[in-house]
Amino acid sequence: MVVLVLLLGAVTIRAEEDSGNRGAQVFAIAGCANCHTARNGPPLAGGDPLRTPFGIFHPPNITPDPETGIGRWTYGDFVRAMREGRAPDGTPYYPAFPYTSYHRMTDADLWALWAYLRRVPPVRAPRRDHELSFPYGLRSGLHLWQWLFHDPRPFVPDPDRDGTWNRGAYLVLGPGHCAECHTPRGWFGQLDEDRLFAGNPDGPEGTKVPNITPDPEVGIGRWSVDQIVFYLRVGMRPDGDFAGGPMAKVIENGTSRLPDSDLRAIAVFLKSLPPRR
Ligand code: HEC
Ligand code: HEC
Incomplete structure (x- = not known):
C-alpha cells in the first residue's frame, strides 16, 4: 500500500x-x-x-x-x-x-x-x-x-503528410510565427501569402530578413536538414557566420530550447516549401 x-x-x-x-x-x-x-x-x-x-x-x-x-x-x-x-x-x-x-x-x-x-x-x-x-x-x-x-x-494537420512534417508545419506557422518576419507584407500590413517565406526587406528594427525557402540562390536550398538544425540550436550558419539581429533572440530564447525532434521537424517542413523569390 x-x-x-x-x-x-x-x-x-x-x-x-x-x-x-x-x-x-x-x-x-x-x-x-x-x-x-x-x-x-x-x-x-x-x-x-x-x-x-x-x-x-x-x-x-x-x-x-x-x-x-x-x-x-x-x-x-x-x-x-x-x-x-x-x-x-x-x-x-x-x-x-x-x-x-x-x-x-x-x-x-x-x-x-x-x-x-x-x-x-x-x-x-x-x-x-x-x-x-x-x-x-x-x-x-x-x-x-x-x-x-x-x-x-x-492548425489542421495535413493527412497526406507524416507526423514530422505536420509537427514542423505547426511549429513554424503557429507558435514559431516564422512567417511574420520572413514574409513580405502588402499595403495594409498583411502577409503576402504568394511569397510566404520569400524574405522581407522591411523587417523588424529595419532589418532585411532573408528568404528561407529552398531556392538554391537566394534561399536556403543548399542547406541540409542537419545544417538547419545546427543553426536553430547554436546560431551558426554553414559558412561559419553567426545569426544576428532579431534572429539571435529567436534562437537564444526560442529554438535553442527545443528538443532535437522539434528542430528536425522545422527543418523538414522548410525543405518541403516551394522555392519562392
Ligand atoms: C512581435 C512582437 C510580439 C510578440 C512576439 C508577442 N506579442 Fe503580445 N503584443 C504585442 C503588441 C505590439 C501588443 C499590443 C497590441 C495592440 O495594442 O493592439 C501585444 C498585446 C498582447 C496582449 C494583450 C494585452 C492587453 O492588455 O490587452 C496579450 C495578452 C499578449 N500580447 C500576449 C502575448 C503572448 C502570450 C505572446 C507569446 C505567445 C506574445 N504576446 C507575443 C507584441 C508581441
Ligand atoms: C523577429 C523576426 C524573426 C522571426 C520571428 C524569425 N526570424 Fe529567422 N531570421 C530573422 C532575421 C533578421 C534573420 C537574419 C539574421 C542575420 O542577419 O544573421 C533570420 C535568419 C534566419 C535563417 C538563416 C537564413 C540565412 O540565409 O542566413 C533561418 C534558417 C531562419 N531565420 C529560420 C527561422 C525560423 C525557422 C523561424 C521560426 C521558428 C524564424 N526564423 C523566425 C528574423 C526572424
Missing part, C-alpha cells in the same frame, strides 16, 4: 513537471519575451519600443498584475486574444501582436502557455500608447482589417 501511494505520488510529480516543461517550451518557441520583456527589465512587464513601417508599438505588460497586467483575465479572455486578436471587451488588436500566427496553436499548447504565464511574478507597470502614423492610429480600422485578412481557426 505504502509503495503504491509513493508510486502514485511520483507519477503526479512527473506529470506536473511535464506540463511545466511543456509550458516553458511553448513559451520559448512563441517568443513572447522577445517583445514583452524590455532589455534588463522584469519578465513580461512591457517590452522595448517595436519600430515598424506603420509606427512604434509599445508591447504591454502581460504579467498577472491585476491593475496594469492581465491578472483579471480568464482563460477564455486569453484564448480570444490569441485566436481572434481581441481584447476582453472586444477591441481588436494590431497584428504587430502576431495572433495572425498564434491562432493556429492547439488548445493543449494554449493551456500550457496560460499556466506558464500565471506563474510569472506580477509587476506593476502601466501601458504606453503606441505612436502610429495616420491612418494606422485609428484602431476602429482593425475591424475591417480582421474581416479581410484574419482567419482565427487552429
Whole structure:
C-alpha cells in the first residue's frame, strides 16, 4: 500500500513537471519575451519600443498584475486574444501582436502557455500608447482589417503528410510565427501569402530578413536538414557566420530550447516549401 501511494505520488510529480516543461517550451518557441520583456527589465512587464513601417508599438505588460497586467483575465479572455486578436471587451488588436500566427496553436499548447504565464511574478507597470502614423492610429480600422485578412481557426494537420512534417508545419506557422518576419507584407500590413517565406526587406528594427525557402540562390536550398538544425540550436550558419539581429533572440530564447525532434521537424517542413523569390 505504502509503495503504491509513493508510486502514485511520483507519477503526479512527473506529470506536473511535464506540463511545466511543456509550458516553458511553448513559451520559448512563441517568443513572447522577445517583445514583452524590455532589455534588463522584469519578465513580461512591457517590452522595448517595436519600430515598424506603420509606427512604434509599445508591447504591454502581460504579467498577472491585476491593475496594469492581465491578472483579471480568464482563460477564455486569453484564448480570444490569441485566436481572434481581441481584447476582453472586444477591441481588436494590431497584428504587430502576431495572433495572425498564434491562432493556429492547439488548445493543449494554449493551456500550457496560460499556466506558464500565471506563474510569472506580477509587476506593476502601466501601458504606453503606441505612436502610429495616420491612418494606422485609428484602431476602429482593425475591424475591417480582421474581416479581410484574419482567419482565427487552429492548425489542421495535413493527412497526406507524416507526423514530422505536420509537427514542423505547426511549429513554424503557429507558435514559431516564422512567417511574420520572413514574409513580405502588402499595403495594409498583411502577409503576402504568394511569397510566404520569400524574405522581407522591411523587417523588424529595419532589418532585411532573408528568404528561407529552398531556392538554391537566394534561399536556403543548399542547406541540409542537419545544417538547419545546427543553426536553430547554436546560431551558426554553414559558412561559419553567426545569426544576428532579431534572429539571435529567436534562437537564444526560442529554438535553442527545443528538443532535437522539434528542430528536425522545422527543418523538414522548410525543405518541403516551394522555392519562392
Ligand atoms: C512581435 C512582437 C510580439 C510578440 C512576439 C508577442 N506579442 Fe503580445 N503584443 C504585442 C503588441 C505590439 C501588443 C499590443 C497590441 C495592440 O495594442 O493592439 C501585444 C498585446 C498582447 C496582449 C494583450 C494585452 C492587453 O492588455 O490587452 C496579450 C495578452 C499578449 N500580447 C500576449 C502575448 C503572448 C502570450 C505572446 C507569446 C505567445 C506574445 N504576446 C507575443 C507584441 C508581441
Ligand atoms: C523577429 C523576426 C524573426 C522571426 C520571428 C524569425 N526570424 Fe529567422 N531570421 C530573422 C532575421 C533578421 C534573420 C537574419 C539574421 C542575420 O542577419 O544573421 C533570420 C535568419 C534566419 C535563417 C538563416 C537564413 C540565412 O540565409 O542566413 C533561418 C534558417 C531562419 N531565420 C529560420 C527561422 C525560423 C525557422 C523561424 C521560426 C521558428 C524564424 N526564423 C523566425 C528574423 C526572424
